[in-house]
């Protein structure tokens with residue numbers, strides 16, 4: 001797995017974004033080994049063990065990693081071939097809302113709840129679920145939020161449960177489970193801290209759109225974008241079409257869903273160009289239909305950096321014992 005957090009001397013998690021590349025003073029949360037920050041251009045930025053990679057980091061399957069589900073990976077653990085198969089089903093049946101016969105279906109799609117049985121269909125008894133529309137980029141942003149949020153919370157509960165069980169069993173993997181939970185909460189905090197923004201950029205040549213996230217005031221970010229773009233165009237005018245607090249979770253899915261419209265300006269990415277105005281309007285409507293994010297009690301605690309209920313409970317028990 002990619003390790004994206006190290007711990008400092010106070011045992012506080014530090015994300016890869018907050019350090020410079022090269023050797024660091026940080027340690028691996030799982031084994032205490034020294035870490036080197038790998039921040040090149042080709043691979044996702046991550047920490048590597050300066051010496052030997054520990055078992056906890058090396059031997060993880062995709063599903064065991066404490067990363068946010070449906071955050072920057074939308075293939076729902078399908079192989080390349082399966083992803084192609086489901087895209088074909090979408091293009092033949094799904095987008096026209098036509099039923100699909102079981103004989104045409106790879107059973108993994110039913111097992112993973114990407115397709116569901118509908119007894120009221122006359123021809124072809126299976127149809128796409130909301131989850132199933134995600135790998136093909138067909139689910140609206142509004143519904144994506146619903147689906148992702150419930151999966152995010154489900155995984156949080158699983159990680160909390162694992163900590164609880166490991167603690168009660170006095171298991172050797174207790175600390176591993178605890179770091180998994182803390183890393184996961186740090187990831188949740190990151191997306192909740194971010195504001196999603198969408199800009200319209202009129203230049204002397206063309207109109208572009210830009211999606212992004214920031215933790216600062218939108219206008220500060222707009223000024224930076226302006227600075228980036230004046231190197232490429234003689235006229236640049238930026239309009240903020242919308243911003244959505246606590247919606248850092250949507251940025252990557254937007255990029256996935258609208259990948260066909262993505263264009264680069266020099267080395268700049270995250271820009272979009274629509275061939276016809278209807279497509280641009282549809283993308284904006286897709287964003288604007290998202291409900292305003294209402295933070296739950298749990299989310300407020302995560303944003304405040306409070307420990308999880310299970311960590312608090314364990315701390316209380318340990319204090320009583322001491």
Ligand SMILES: [Zn+2]
Pocket residue numbers: 028029030031032033049053054056057
């Ligand atoms: Zn390690």
